[in-house]
Amino acid sequence: MKQSLKNSQSMPSRPWLQRLHIKGWASFLIFLLLFKGSAQICDIQLSTFFQNLGQFFELIKKMLHPQWSYLAVVVAPISETIKMAIVGTTIGTLVAVPFCLLAARNIAINRFISSIVRFFLNIVRTIPDLMLAALFVAIVGIGSFAGVLTLAVFSFGMISKLFYEAVETIDPGPLEALQAAGANKIQMIVFAVLPQIFNNFISYFLYTLEINVRSSTVLGYLGAGGIGVYLQRSLDSFNYSQTAIIILAILVVVLIIDGLSNYLREKLL
């Protein structure tokens, strides 16, 4: 009784390490030092940036006069880019689904297998997409097929990580219920896992599609087809009025995908 009275009068005190938030401040300080060191190594000089800012406005000025007639030329390659992105992302996603189920710790058959699958996925993600494009151009030749293969592998690496992390956040309750009802692993996945993550899958798919539309512009440089070929051509010939049209076209596509993604998420949720 005495003890509890005493406790109610004076608040329990914390050790000074906790009271002064030493860990938090120390982490912040270390981060600041790392930031400063990194900036020095990267040779960051803001003065150079501002001295030559005129160059930037020069370029913007040229781009502010888009050559609208070029739009007709751009339509075919941009639709090719979209098709490449859709096919590539779809293939990558379909392959990613079984892999993400093997990699997710909460439903994996065992930890050893999931570790191996994760290691493999890390390797896939490490390969730069430019290298993939070069590789596939060498295998199947210049054209959009090489682009599709590149995007498929890239999407596979990205989607499988996003997917297995989503799978790991599901509510384990329904899984337990299905297991207790005598369901096997595949039945548990179809009935208890997929309904919980379907929306995440859709929005990650659309997000990857958007990234692929943008990154396929770069792939064009390597001859992997799509709008990138035209972007490269206009930049190489300093024809910024055409570049502007291409960037605008890509923006429109990205906006449409984003709108679609938002719409579907609201509908499905």
Add this chain to the structure above:
Amino acid sequence: MTEKPLISIKNISKIYANGTVGLKNVSLNIPAGQFVVIVGLSGAGKSTLLRTINRMHSVTQGDILIDGHSIIHYKNKQLRQLRRSIGMIFQDFNLIKRSTVQRNVLAGRVGYYPTWKSVCNLFSAADKQKAYQALQQVGMGEKLYSRADALSGGQQQRVAIARTLMQDPKIILADEPIASLDPMTTQTVMKDLKQLNRQLNITVVVNLHSVPIAQQFADRIVGLRAGELIYDKLIDQVNSEDFQTIYQSSSSSTDMENAS
């Protein structure tokens, strides 16, 4: 029938991987058709005991017989068939919230289907009818096509009961089925369980916190304290003072001494 119990738990002990003792030398025979309520403090081992019966938890020592067959070494298909014959009800209902009530109830039937058929949603017309009847049995027939997350807690628990009915269970295990419900829905859910017990002769084992509810519905009350079975009486021999011993663990009694 009384001399050969449906569930026969023989001297089981459970020690978790981290060294925590879940159950200490527990023995319990449950005849078919009995409505057994297990009471005890949180952490007394009620959930562990319940989950050893359908092998959601394995035991460290001892044996469990169901219908005279030892189940502790069951694997794969045999284990799934055992679980199929034992329904389970959870505190948090464990429905698939984004699926319809119908799909949730049919999920209780997957143990009777080959994988490809259930995955392709090829449930037979008879089973769809059965799902509707199971829902009607718990008064939820008109919610067949609602989404599970549109239902209240009590309704969700009744859907969960309908799901276990799809298993054609011999036994229903209910782990704190009313802990997330208000007093009104508590009565409905407990009455549903009691009705299944009486009408379909399903053996029911329920974990509860509430002694009054236990006394209202049980045929027999079993008490656990710190992993040990310390109390076991048929309902007509139970008197209220008995519960003092169950709800007085060694640690809480020292707390009370300190406080006074």
